[in-house]
Amino acid sequence: MAADYPAPFLHLVRELRRLPGVGPRSAERIALWLLSHRDAHPERLGTALHEAAASIVPCGKCGFFSTTGLCEICSQPSRHGREICVVEQATDILPIERSGAFHGLYHSLGGRLAPLDHVGPEQLRIEPLLERIRTEQPGEIILALSADVEGEATTNYLTGVLAPLGIPVTRIARGLPAGGGLEHADQLTLQRALGGRHPA
Amino acid sequence: MAADYPAPFLHLVRELRRLPGVGPRSAERIALWLLSHRDAHPERLGTALHEAAASIVPCGKCGFFSTTGLCEICSQPSRHGREICVVEQATDILPIERSGAFHGLYHSLGGRLAPLDHVGPEQLRIEPLLERIRTEQPGEIILALSADVEGEATTNYLTGVLAPLGIPVTRIARGLPAGGGLEHADQLTLQRALGGRHPA
Numbered sequence: 256m257a258a259d260y261p262a263p264f265l266h267l268v269r270e271l272r273r274l275p276g277v278g279p280r281s282a283e284r285i286a287l288w289l290l291s292h293r294d295a296h297p298e299r300l301g302t303a304l305h306e307a308a309a310s311i312v313p314c315g316k317c318g319f320f321s322t323t324g325l326c327e328i329c330s331q332p333s334r335h336g337r338e339i340c341v342v343e344q345a346t347d348i349l350p351i352e353r354s355g356a357f358h359g360l361y362h363s364l365g366g367r368l369a370p371l372d373h374v375g376p377e378q379l380r381i382e383p384l385l386e387r388i389r390t391e392q393p394g395e396i397i398l399a400l401s402a403d404v405e406g407e408a409t410t411n412y413l414t415g416v417l418a419p420l421g422i423p424v425t426r427i428a429r430g431l432p433a434g435g436g437l438e439h440a441d442q443l444t445l446q447r448a449l450g451g452r453h454p455a
Numbered sequence: 456m457a458a459d460y461p462a463p464f465l466h467l468v469r470e471l472r473r474l475p476g477v478g479p480r481s482a483e484r485i486a487l488w489l490l491s492h493r494d495a496h497p498e499r500l501g502t503a504l505h506e507a508a509a510s511i512v513p514c515g516k517c518g519f520f521s522t523t524g525l526c527e528i529c530s531q532p533s534r535h536g537r538e539i540c541v542v543e544q545a546t547d548i549l550p551i552e553r554s555g556a557f558h559g560l561y562h563s564l565g566g567r568l569a570p571l572d573h574v575g576p577e578q579l580r581i582e583p584l585l586e587r588i589r590t591e592q593p594g595e596i597i598l599a600l601s602a603d604v605e606g607e608a609t610t611n612y613l614t615g616v617l618a619p620l621g622i623p624v625t626r627i628a629r630g631l632p633a634g635g636g637l638e639h640a641d642q643l644t645l646q647r648a649l650g651g652r653h654p655a
Contacts, residue, residue: 259549266506304501320460326461
């Protein structure tokens with residue numbers, strides 16, 4: 256009978272295979288490295304996973320990652336009372352933060368409208384957003400959702416919901432991406448880039 | 456000040472980046488998935504890592520992965536007294552095993568001769584191999600080392616050490632790989648394929 260790896264090894268490979276971008280071969284390669292390389296210290300990764308899983312919770316206000324119930328962003332007093340940037344997912348926050356172009360607060364919806372997946376307005380964090388707007392009185396609401404069909408639908412829905420509040424509501428621009436030549440742009444991107452033209 | 460992820464998150468990303476084939480971007484992507492996908496269960500991977508690290512030890516005879524001190528292969532009585540296939544690393548054993556072409560025992564050297572890296576014969580598991588040959592009396596020693604300079608040097612060294620024992624010593628064939636066309640073969644592979652020709 257052909258031999259196989261011991262059960263704890265195969266169990267580790269199965270768990271590694273679940274990670275995004277890790278196929279059967281790389282899962283086995285990673286497990287072999289972890290268990291046979293002298294500097295691998297697999298227990299360090301194991302501990303880091305346990306600690307992250309146990310300590311990281313969504314920020315009670317914006318939904319970003321936090322260890323204290325209120326995230327680093329919502330804890331900065333200099334950001335209070337300014338713009339609130341609405342995003343689909345908590346994972347959308349740091350890319351905007353790293354762009355350096357925004358210094359206000361965020362609000363993650365926890366998804367976007369997707370009727371086919373049974374995601375309606377009541378599944379999103381829209382009510383907490385309205386509550387925040389009432390108490391925090393931000394100067395502007397910036398809708399920074401995906402530039403696809405579901406993102407557009409969610410943006411349109413939110414625009415309607417937020418209009419009665421009397422606060423400026425904007426949406427991020429769509430157009431040619433940085434470094435993107437015209438010859439690579441699709442039809443819709445070009446339509447939006449032209450439609451969004453402004454004085455040079 | 457631009458915000459960043461909480462410390463336990465960044466620690467997890469650093470540990471993930473150490474894995475082979477995982478760059479900075481995929482480490483962050485994997486960490487985000489682990490901590491924000493509802494079916495991710497990061498603690499399961501953490502536990503699998505701890506259990507594998509704690510329970511897997513090298514087989515006392517061949518060096519393969521084992522949980523009991525003696526691996527699944529060395530524990531099969533049907534394999535005893537047959538060929539011993541000598542490989543560089545424990546990770547080389549299962550590929551041979553899965554080929555279905557070998558049903559004997561293995562012996563991992565734990566490396567190969569590499570004078571520039573200060574790996575000499577005394578750093579390899581050569582003495583335990585000689586001890587095994589004396590006690591187990593195998594019918595043949597098959598040298599299945601890498602087909603590169605250091606693998607060849609190690610094979611030649613072992614051939615000299617094993618010759619006085621009076622047991623047949625063979626080395627695996629070098630030649631055209633399966634599915635490999637002649638137009639893709641390098642010069643050395645073709646030289647070896649020609650040199651190793653046999654009646655059709």
